[in-house]
Amino acid sequence: MDMAERKAGAKKTVKIEGGPTIDSVPITYRHKIPIGKTLKYWDGLREGRIYATRCKSCGAVYYPPQSDCPYCGSSDVEWIELPREGVLETFTRVYSKPQGYEDFEPYIIAIARVGDVRVMGWLINVKDERCVKVGDEVVLGTTYIEKHNKYIITFQLKNKQC
Numbered sequence: 675m676d677m678a679e680r681k682a683g684a685k686k687t688v689k690i691e692g693g694p695t696i697d698s699v700p701i702t703y704r705h706k707i708p709i710g711k712t713l714k715y716w717d718g719l720r721e722g723r724i725y726a727t728r729c730k731s732c733g734a735v736y737y738p739p740q741s742d743c744p745y746c747g748s749s750d751v752e753w754i755e756l757p758r759e760g761v762l763e764t765f766t767r768v769y770s771k772p773q774g775y776e777d778f779e780p781y782i783i784a785i786a787r788v789g790d791v792r793v794m795g796w797l798i799n800v801k802d803e804r805c806v807k808v809g810d811e812v813v814l815g816t817t818y819i820e821k822h823n824k825y826i827i828t829f830q831l832k833n834k835q836c
């Protein structure tokens with residue numbers, strides 16, 4: 675298969691029909707993620723701050739943070755704190771939850787434009803997502819998920835209740 679065929683194949687739409695199904699093999703996948711070079715990011719989440727990195731050599735800003743610049747290869751990067759507000763670009767409520775999230779009520783995953791980057795997080799305190807609109811302003815925060823012993827990034831609508 676050459677590149678052109680692969681590209682054409684990637685555009686095909688797979689139609690899922692409501693027929694018989696079988697269960698996949700249960701998956702457990704866990705490994706240690708090295709965070710030595712991105713510790714500030716993880717510490718920041720604990721304080722409700724969200725950090726990105728900026729390459730001092732070429733100026734590129736990265737979120738999630740990168741300890742080495744994928745663009746110019748420099749390892750001379752600095753931490754910058756992202757603004758506390760952003761604009762909603764897309765969102766969806768997750769009913770078919772991934773492993774580890776089965777116990778959660780259906781939650782809303784969203785992506786917001788925050789400064790020069792896009793940030794993914796949970797849109798919280800929304801009862802009815804039908805009144806949420808792309809372009810709505812959101813306030814960023816973080817929330818501790820006890821089950822996972824982790825902080826997640828949260829968005830809350832800035833100017834309205836839904």
Ligand SMILES: [Zn+2]
Nearest residue numbers: 729732743746
């Ligand atoms: Zn760079």
